[in-house]
Amino acid sequence: MMINKNSMRIAKFSFMNALKSKGFIIYNILILTVIIIAANFTTVRDVFKRYDMFKGKIYEVEIFDENNYLKEPLKEALNVDYVGKIEEISTNIEYDKEDLKKEKIIIKVLKKENKIHIEVVSKEAADGKIYSLISVVAKNVRNDAIETKYGISKEDIEEYNSEVLVEKRILDTDSIIDTDYFMVKTVMIMIIYGLIIFGTSTVASQIGNEKTSKSAEYIFTSVTAKEYLNGKVLGANLKTIANMALMILYFIIGMLINSLIMKWFNMTPNVTPVGETEEMVTMMLGFDIKTIKYILLSFGYILLTSTFLSYIQAGMTAKVKSINEMDNSLSMTFTIIIVAYMVGMATSEMNNIFTKIISNIPVFSMFVMPTNYLNGVATIWSIFLSLIILVISIFIAMHIISKKFKQDILDLGPRKEEKRDESKEILDEELKKIKKNEMSRFITSISISMLLLILVQVLSGFVLMFFMNKITVIMNTLILSVVFILSFLVATFSLKGFLNVSNSKREKRESNKKANILKWVMMSLPVMYVSSWLVELLIDKIDINPTLLENALFFDRTWIGMILFFIQIAILPAIFEEILFRKVMLNGSKKYGTWFAIVFTSIMFGLIHMNIPQAINAIIIGILFAYLTIKTGTIIPAMVLHLINNGTQALLILSEGRRMFSLVEWGYIGITIIGAIILLFNLFKNRKQFKMESKVKTDIRLNSIFKNYYMMIFIIVVLVMFCL
Numbered sequence: 001m002m003i004n005k006n007s008m009r010i011a012k013f014s015f016m017n018a019l020k021s022k023g024f025i026i027y028n029i030l031i032l033t034v035i036i037i038a039a040n041f042t043t044v045r046d047v048f049k050r051y052d053m054f055k056g057k058i059y060e061v062e063i064f065d066e067n068n069y070l071k072e073p074l075k076e077a078l079n080v081d082y083v084g085k086i087e088e089i090s091t092n093i094e095y096d097k098e099d100l101k102k103e104k105i106i107i108k109v110l111k112k113e114n115k116i117h118i119e120v121v122s123k124e125a126a127d128g129k130i131y132s133l134i135s136v137v138a139k140n141v142r143n144d145a146i147e148t149k150y151g152i153s154k155e156d157i158e159e160y161n162s163e164v165l166v167e168k169r170i171l172d173t174d175s176i177i178d179t180d181y182f183m184v185k186t187v188m189i190m191i192i193y194g195l196i197i198f199g200t201s202t203v204a205s206q207i208g209n210e211k212t213s214k215s216a217e218y219i220f221t222s223v224t225a226k227e228y229l230n231g232k233v234l235g236a237n238l239k240t241i242a243n244m245a246l247m248i249l250y251f252i253i254g255m256l257i258n259s260l261i262m263k264w265f266n267m268t269p270n271v272t273p274v275g276e277t278e279e280m281v282t283m284m285l286g287f288d289i290k291t292i293k294y295i296l297l298s299f300g301y302i303l304l305t306s307t308f309l310s311y312i313q314a315g316m317t318a319k320v321k322s323i324n325e326m327d328n329s330l331s332m333t334f335t336i337i338i339v340a341y342m343v344g345m346a347t348s349e350m351n352n353i354f355t356k357i358i359s360n361i362p363v364f365s366m367f368v369m370p371t372n373y374l375n376g377v378a379t380i381w382s383i384f385l386s387l388i389i390l391v392i393s394i395f396i397a398m399h400i401i402s403k404k405f406k407q408d409i410l411d412l413g414p415r416k417e418e419k420r421d422e423s424k425e426i427l428d429e430e431l432k433k434i435k436k437n438e439m440s441r442f443i444t445s446i447s448i449s450m451l452l453l454i455l456v457q458v459l460s461g462f463v464l465m466f467f468m469n470k471i472t473v474i475m476n477t478l479i480l481s482v483v484f485i486l487s488f489l490v491a492t493f494s495l496k497g498f499l500n501v502s503n504s505k506r507e508k509r510e511s512n513k514k515a516n517i518l519k520w521v522m523m524s525l526p527v528m529y530v531s532s533w534l535v536e537l538l539i540d541k542i543d544i545n546p547t548l549l550e551n552a553l554f555f556d557r558t559w560i561g562m563i564l565f566f567i568q569i570a571i572l573p574a575i576f577e578e579i580l581f582r583k584v585m586l587n588g589s590k591k592y593g594t595w596f597a598i599v600f601t602s603i604m605f606g607l608i609h610m611n612i613p614q615a616i617n618a619i620i621i622g623i624l625f626a627y628l629t630i631k632t633g634t635i636i637p638a639m640v641l642h643l644i645n646n647g648t649q650a651l652l653i654l655s656e657g658r659r660m661f662s663l664v665e666w667g668y669i670g671i672t673i674i675g676a677i678i679l680l681f682n683l684f685k686n687r688k689q690f691k692m693e694s695k696v697k698t699d700i701r702l703n704s705i706f707k708n709y710y711m712m713i714f715i716i717v718v719l720v721m722f723c724l
Contacts, residue, residue: 009391010231012497015238018202019448024239025709027194032250032713039254043261057103058084059126064092065109069116073137074107082127089510097123105130116142191247192366193337195240199306200313200333202236203604207317209410225406229398233310240306242448244299246454249713252458256720264722270647290374297383298370304390305366309333313399336363344368360386362393439704442592445498446585449709450608453491455575457483477564481572488576492584499588520628521637525675528621528641531667535617561653570647570660574639581605581622582629582638590630594692598626607714608723610721621645627692644668 018024061083065071074087092108100106106121120131146152210219219228261267308685316329343358344367359368359378363387373380460483471479581601589597602622606615624636651664682689705711 004227006227007234008226008232009236010223010566011234014202014206014232014235015242016444016498017206018235018239019242019444019710020440021202024198024202024243028243028246028709031194031247032253035247035250036254036257039251040258040261043258043267046267047261047265057127058082060085060087060101060104061107062087062089062104063107063109064089065107066090066092067109067111067196070109070118070137070141073141074134076111077128077133077137080129080133082129095121103661107134192298193341195243195302196309196337196366197334198243199236199240200309201330202239203232203310203313204317204330204333206235207232207314208320211318211320220406221408225251225409226398226402229311229314229402229405232314233398236310237303237307240303245452246301246713248459249395249451249455249717252455253713253717253720256724260720260723265471268688294370294374297373298366300387301366301370302392303392304387305363308362308390308394309336311394311397311401314337315397315405315408318401318405334343341367342362344371351534356382360389361392365390439592440708441501443587443705443708444710445495445588446604447708447714449491449495449498449580449585450604450714451710451717452494453487453608454714456487456490460486474558474561474564477561477568481564481568484568484572485513485576488580492576495580495588496584499584517632517634517637518634519682520680521640522671522675523679524624524628524637524641525644525672527624528645528677529672531620531624532617532645535613535620538616539613564649565654566647569650570643574643577605578625578635578639578642582625582635586626586629594630598623598630598692601626607718610718612722615722630692 022723063074063086065074065088071088078086089106092110093106095106099448100121100123102123104122106119107118108121110117110119116138118134120126120134209215223231226368313329313333314330318330328549340363344364345528355368355372358364359382369378369383369386397664423592429679464479464483581604585601585604586597589600592600602619602625605625606617606619609615609618621641625641628641629635648664648668655664
């Protein structure tokens with residue numbers, strides 16, 4: 001689609017604006033709430049049941065049965081915890097609502113026209129379980145009576161009354177297809193509709209606003225119409241992808257909260273150990289593999305269809321001349337989606353030549369093809385064909401719409417001779433808006449990069465579950481190292497792109513000299529040692545679990561295994577964590593003040609460890625690392641100290657617990673003492689060299705951190721992980 005640098009710049013601007021829109025955030029809050037409730041409903045219900053919480057009313061039951069037809073079976077069946085007292089009455093009394101208490105239920109067993117008739121009288125509707133119990137008792141007594149009178153066995157009676165099972169085995173392609181997974185399809189249709197509407201409305205609102213405000217005139221002075229069009233569509237697609245990723249993240253939050261509830265109430269998962277990985281995944285997630293594939297296939301169709309409709313919507317919006325006309329263009333797109341949904345759902349229950357044609361038409365295929373796959377009708381080749389048609393349709397739509405796009409959006413003609421002053425005013429206005437939202441963009445960028453880091457690690461871990469029983473410990477260490485690198489690369493490049501951090505700018509300082517860097521490293525060693533020692537004392541005092549490093553890491557005891565373990569624990573974090581936090585994030589934060597950048601990035605560095613002991617220590621040494629990076633103008637001191645900190649702990653673990661007599665520990669203490677001497681000498685010699693200047697270049701509003709939706713999601717994940 002010819003996505004170049006200009007298109008990416010427009011896409012990024014559109015994407016960040018879309019993420020901050022109130023409609024998008026409200027929609028995500030609703031989805032988050034629904035997913036958390038759905039993921040925890042069964043567990044919370046079991047907790048209430050275990051502790052008799054919200055048991056409900058305790059009923060008093062009176063039974064009138066002058067023929068003793070159901071009296072004894074009813075007494076036995078109603079001996080449950082929500083029925084307190086059961087009495088017999090000998091008189092058939094007619095009650096009105098003033099005579100009965102809310103908790104009282106009268107069961108009358110009467111005989112009308114030689115048939116047993118049961119009346120359940122109550123002031124208000126009783127618990128549905130009461131009616132079910134009475135119905136079961138009546139059915140059992142009736143069956144006993146039939147058995148006695150006609151000599152028919154209970155088994156024959158139950159077989160006669162049972163439902164006939166109809167198993168559908170599809171052998172003919174023209175037959176009715178299976179209608180299983182109704183709930184999954186219904187929920188997925190809602191998600192499809194929501195994502196498509198948000199994607200296309202984003203394109204319409206942004207193009208419409210820029211057209212009516214005439215800011216598009218200025219934009220077209222630096223980019224071509226095709227670049228502008230592709231940028232807007234790509235921005236909408238990034239928003240759709242972000243929504244998909246957030247939904248996966250919400251599901252992870254739901255599972256984490258579920259684990260937390262089980263931990264608090266000492267509950268065990270209702271999962272039977274099974275041998276097959278697919279069965280284990282099904283038990284954990286509540287979905288079978290076929291359903292997961294259906295959801296992933298639906299996401300693929302959503303993304304491609306959203307792209308196609310975004311081009312269509314962009315073309316229609318470019319032609320409008322007022323806000324009302326823009327609303328009409330949106331209504332036309334919504335109508336197309338609704339018609340496609342109605343036709344798709346009407347034809348998805350049949351499999352004939354008409355359905356096969358419909359399933360390959362763009363937009364219609366989004367509703368029909370995944371459903372056909374779920375029902376076992378669609379083959380891999382039919383899916384591939386519909387996707388090819390959809391991709392070709394996207395390129396055709398882009399080509400046709402881009403031809404007259406600039407002319408339509410600028411509405412060339414009478415306004416050709418307008419003054420250039422207007423463009424300058426528009427530019428100034430746009431720059432004011434950008435400056436006003438700068439802090440919000442910054443926090444959103446940080447939050448999204450952190451969420452991406454978590455998401456990549458969790459999803460990679462989920463994929464690894466399929467292979468865990470087939471790989472060695474060494475291979476497991478290698479794979480985890482690759483996952484670590486991948487997650488930090490994704491977070492680093494996304495944050496770098498959002499914050500526009502450049503590699504070309506390097507501070508030229510005297511402090512960049514190797515001898516000076518070594519001096520700062522040595523002076524920092526005692527600070528790092530003392531802070532780690534104090535954190536360890538604090539952890540012991542408040543009785544927090546020991547660090548993850550000491551009780552949850554496993555490695556192969558061979559030389560190769562131990563080397564890989566050291567690389568995983570010491571070398572990789574020292575490189576990739578420092579690049580993300582002390583290079584990209586710190587540089588992007590410095591415009592809000594040096595000390596803000598130091599403290600903020602250190603807090604984020606601590607939170608990403610998702611373990612209270614590690615987080616406390618990481619925040620403290622993170623401040624030290626950030627301070628050193630700014631003072632020296634390079635991340636090398638932070639990398640070296642990070643390597644020493646993690647490497648020392650890793651080597652102590654590799655020495656199999658001989659900590660007090662370990663050469664590693666004594667060596668660490670030795671160089672720390674030397675560093676302390678150098679630190680004291682420099683404090684007496686030149687205290688000014690430690691001073692840090694903080695110049696705030698941009699206004700900062702701390703409340704915007706806690707008002708940011710994506711930061712709140714990140715904090716929720718971290719808090720849940722802290723509690724686990």
